[in-house]
Amino acid sequence: MVVFDLDRTIWDHEDISATTPPYRALDASRIADSGGTIVTLRSGVRELLGWLLERGALLAVVSWNVEWIAVEALKSFGIHSYFSFLIIEFHPRKDRMFEKLFRASGLGPKNAIYIDDDEGMVRLVKKRYPEIHTILYLRDARSMGELRRLLESLL
Numbered sequence: 001m002v003v004f005d006l007d008r009t010i011w012d013h014e015d016i017s018a019t020t021p022p023y024r025a026l027d028a029s030r031i032a033d034s035g036g037t038i039v040t041l042r043s044g045v046r047e048l049l050g051w052l053l054e055r056g057a058l059l060a061v062v063s064w065n066v067e068w069i070a071v072e073a074l075k076s077f078g079i080h081s082y083f084s085f086l087i088i089e090f091h092p093r094k095d096r097m098f099e100k101l102f103r104a105s106g107l108g109p110k111n112a113i114y115i116d117d118d119e120g121m122v123r124l125v126k127k128r129y130p131e132i133h134t135i136l137y138l139r140d141a142r143s144m145g146e147l148r149r150l151l152e153s154l155l
């Protein structure tokens, strides 16, 4: 199972909860909220998610956000259906969100790879689940291409 953060990982915006749906698509990789704020999907995200599904991976989101807003953004980018599990809650305890994810999926930390741009979050989850494999986005991998090469060696 490959678990993704959203803000600054899947898209460039640092706080999707601060944007206001409805969104309108500007092109394949950009949406604008009702106030004109533009959110850009990281280049290569769809290809990476599709490639992971082809390889038999389960995909999940663990995100500190207002759930319905993040879900609207995922739908507007057309990537909502790629994910089997969405754990999106408005608090910073991602360790607790992972508890829910493992309970819902029946999988454990040994079978999970977690990608997040926030070093504090990675540390928090790793402390609770030392066996989970973590990738710090923008440091361990700086693009979806780099992420794919890293994941290729792990899957």
Ligand SMILES: [Mg+2]
Pocket: 005, 006, 007, 008, 009, 116, 117, 118
């Ligand atoms: Mg983030």
